[in-house]
Amino acid sequence: MCDAHLRGPSGIITSPNFPIQYDNNAHCVWIITALNPAKVGEESVNIQYNKEGLKAELSSGRQQGKWMLCSNPVHGTGAQVIKLAFEEFDLERGYDTLTVGDGGQDGDQKTVLYVLTGTSVPDLIVSTNHQMWLLFQTDGSGSSLGFKASYEEIEQGSCGDPGIPAYGRREGSRFRHGDTLKFECQPAFELVGQKAITCQKNNQWSAKKPGCVCK
Numbered sequence: 001m002c003d004a005h006l007r008g009p010s011g012i013i014t015s016p017n018f019p020i021q022y023d024n025n026a027h028c029v030w031i032i033t034a035l036n037p038a039k040v041g042e043e044s045v046n047i048q049y050n051k052e053g054l055k056a057e058l059s060s061g062r063q064q065g066k067w068m069l070c071s072n073p074v075h076g077t078g079a080q081v082i083k084l085a086f087e088e089f090d091l092e093r094g095y096d097t098l099t100v101g102d103g104g105q106d107g108d109q110k111t112v113l114y115v116l117t118g119t120s121v122p123d124l125i126v127s128t129n130h131q132m133w134l135l136f137q138t139d140g141s142g143s144s145l146g147f148k149a150s151y152e153e154i155e156q157g158s159c160g161d162p163g164i165p166a167y168g169r170r171e172g173s174r175f176r177h178g179d180t181l182k183f184e185c186q187p188a189f190e191l192v193g194q195k196a197i198t199c200q201k202n203n204q205w206s207a208k209k210p211g212c213v214c215k
């Protein structure tokens with residue numbers, strides 16, 4: 001399970017050996033690609049084609065029709081992005097990390113979304129295009145249980161369903177850009193975190209889903 005190209009629409013990723021301790025000096029890469037990236041893919045192909053078309057147009061004066069036709073690609077419709085939700089997370093803090101990035105170029109610092117370590121279960125992570133990469137790196141000593149996450153394709157423009165806190169309830173059931181969810185807890189429980197979260201344009205919620213703890 002170390003180094004894999006994964007396809008949608010959904011699946012599970014775990015650290016090696018999970019739920020038994022992972023190895024020292026691990027270096028694992030996963031690249032998740034939406035099952036039906038064609039709609040997104042066509043768009044990027046078109047853009048590439050545009051550049052070539054433009055070059056051709058500039059050099060030969062031809063291809064103008066194609067350039068005009070392709071210069072207005074449809075954005076967003078039907079495009080799928082990758083949502084990653086963690087179920088378990090336990091890495092040696094500061095020494096062993098899971099880096100999550102956008103796109104298919106693993107390790108590319110420009111595309112890093114989060115560098116995760118420690119024991120708190122991270123919030124949902126949503127890519128901004130049809131691919132997401134994960135890089136799991138551990139140092140030479142000290143091991144923990146690792147992580148388990150599920151991934152799923154969701155429609156572009158959505159932050160994904162963050163769930164409902166245990167002993168709580170949620171108002172709102174739309175997860176698209178600009179949508180807000182409100183949370184409250186059952187009597188005898190106290191809300192910890194934000195009462196309201198909004199889906200932002202980068203596909204991430206403005207804050208973690210709150211929790212409900214016994215007063």
Ligand SMILES: [Ca+2]
Nearest residue numbers: 092139141142
């Ligand atoms: Ca370690």
